[in-house]
Amino acid sequence: MESCVFCEIVAGRAEASVVHGDDDVVAVLDHRPATPGHVPVIPRVHASGLAEAGDAVGAPIWRAARRVAAALRVSGLRCEGVRLSLADGEAAGQDVFHLHLHVVPRYRGDGVVVSAEWRRRSREQLDRDAALIRDALA
Numbered sequence: 416m417e418s419c420v421f422c423e424i425v426a427g428r429a430e431a432s433v434v435h436g437d438d439d440v441v442a443v444l445d446h447r448p449a450t451p452g453h454v455p456v457i458p459r460v461h462a463s464g465l466a467e468a469g470d471a472v473g474a475p476i477w478r479a480a481r482r483v484a485a486a487l488r489v490s491g492l493r494c495e496g497v498r499l500s501l502a503d504g505e506a507a508g509q510d511v512f513h514l515h516l517h518v519v520p521r522y523r524g525d526g527v528v529v530s531a532e533w534r535r536r537s538r539e540q541l542d543r544d545a546a547l548i549r550d551a552l553a
């Protein structure tokens with residue numbers, strides 16, 4: 416496997432400012448944070464994306480993200496809200512191909528932009544889209 420920066424952090428071979436570590440995940444400060452206190456929660460096992468990560472990988476990530484989010488709110492860092500985000504695939508904005516969940520402190524005027532065209536779809540289109548996804552889930 417080619418070198419993975421998150422595997423290096425998990426192994427303690429790469430520098431990181433750790434905020435939480437347990438048997439399943441490591442949570443560190445992002446070196447290029449959206450806002451101060453931005454924490455990617457990283458599973459110890461390497462999975463490049465959602466398809467490779469089993470359900471057993473997800474629960475500890477979620478548990479740690481909720482704890483970090485609660486801690487951020489009382490940490491003294493500016494945090495009026497929290498945004499969780501996970502990018503799966505390059506088109507989704509994934510930059511490190513080791514699954515991770517971002518915990519981002521948010522506050523009014525923080526400069527973080529979540530942008531889309533938010534185009535309305537008709538009920539017929541929505542029902543057609545829903546059928547495609549239901550079929551894929553089956």
Ligand SMILES: [Zn+2]
Nearest residue numbers: 419422461513
């Ligand atoms: Zn990795």
